[in-house]
Amino acid sequence: MTERRKYRVIQWATGNIGSRALRSVIEHPEMELVGLWVSSDGKVGKDAGELAGLDQVTGIHATNAASDLIALDADCVLYMRQGTDWDELTAILASGKNVVTTRGDFHHPAMIAPENRARVEEACRKGQTSIYSTGSSPGFVTEALTIPLLSLARRHDLITIDEYADVSSRNSPDMLFKIMGFGEPVGPYDQRRAEHLKGDFGSSLSQIGEAIGLPVDEIDAFGEVSATRETLQIAAGTVMAGTVGAMRTTITCKxxxxxxxxxxxxxxxxxxxxxxxxxxxxxxxxIRTEGDTPVLVDIHFPVPEEDYAAFTPGLTAHRPVNAIAAVCAAEPGIRTTVDLPQIVPVFA
Known part of the structure; x- marks a missing residue:
């Protein structure tokens, strides 16, 4: 049996998703962790095993010195920081390291700001590298799963993807109350939230629209809120009766x-x-497809409520890890789910 190669990987950021990806790289049979970037000064110097929640010493210590990591020999960077630093990212690509990211800026190259797209493409050309953006949503459900469902049809009318997310077990008060707006008085939906989702999900769906011959020329985004009937005690705090207990944001590509x-x-x-x-x-x-062969698919997560908070990060973190081999083998440039081969995980 031919021995498979090991991919040298740098993990870039250790938030909720990044720390799960870090753990997956450490445990992966075909990957070697060679570097770790963190944004928090409090994490600098800590062993990667500790930051991944493992009872294991890896010998790889966290740093916030991007230049030191860019100088390392590595095959791929898992780029999962908050916000895209275009100078940093293009330096990584130009240094010869491929990038798999959960940042939503790269789902549809045509929708990247022209100056940023040109910089990234030039960095990929210089480093002979590629970059790919994926995750669970957007990513898996809007692209990887959508493609085979649409492959059953010869006339397409509409595909609607409903995502349901109970966030009551998430102990993130700032995110739920200050950013998302749960617990606020019911009033007009903040359109800025819809516009934020429009960027990530609109570009992901637009990638599919172009691929199936129905290029998107208009994207609508609007939101609605609904009040909870009773006062709730959730992991993040208290939500009073009559305040926002649910929100629904719709992104429609035409x-x-x-x-x-x-x-x-x-x-x-x-x-x-x-x-x-x-x-x-x-x-x-x-997911509901409408056309000459309509399909309705329901996906549930059979996980006990007490395990849910520990389960959900893997939904977003694991697909980027599993994509590393395909991205490292891809042609240089901004790659998409449409032009990459199917992402196949390796478990042993």
Missing amino acids: HQGRPVLRFRANWYVTTDITDAGWNLRDSGWR
């Missing part, structure tokens, strides 16, 4: 005025809301 791809984010801390017509269900996805 081709020549006709909706062809739609994503609906149903995020909530309770299903007992004033708008019963939302038909909230347990966390997961529902």
Whole structure:
């Protein structure tokens, strides 16, 4: 049996998703962790095993010195920091390291700001490297799963992806209350939140629209909120009765005025809301295709409630880790789910 190669990997950031990816790299049979970047001064110098939550000493210590990591010999960087630092990212690519990222800037190259796209493409050319953006949503459900479902049809009308996410077990007060707006008085939806999702999900769906011959020429985004009927005690704090207990954001991509791809984010801390017509269900996805061969797919997560907070990071972190081999083998440039081969995980 031919011995498989090992990919030398740098993990870039150790937040909720990054720390799970870090753990996956350490445990992966075909990967070797060679570097670790952190944003927090408090993490600098700590062993990667500790930051990954493992009872294991790896000998790889965290640093916030990007230049030191860029000088390392590595095959790939798992880029999972908050925000895209274009100077840093292009330096990584130009240094000869491929990048797999959960940043949503790269799902559809045509929608990247021209100056940034040119910089990234030049860095890829110089380093003979590629960059790919993926995750669970957007990524898996909007691209990797959408493609085989649409392959059953010869006439396509519309695909609607409903995402259901119960965030009541997430102990992140700043995110839930200050950023997302749970527990606020019910009023007009903050359109800025819809515009934020429009960028990531609109570009991901636009990649598919172009691939299937229905290029997207218009993207609509709007949101709605609904009140909880009862006062709730969730992991992040208290949500008073009559305040925002659920929100729904709809991103619709159109081709020549006709909706062809739609994503609906149903995020909530309770299903007992004033708008019963939302038909909230347990966390997961529902995908409905409409055309000459309509399909309805329901995906649920059979995980006990007490294990849910530990389970969810893997949904986003594991696919980028599994994509490393394909991205390292790809042609230089900004790669997409459409042009990469199917992502196949290796477990042993």
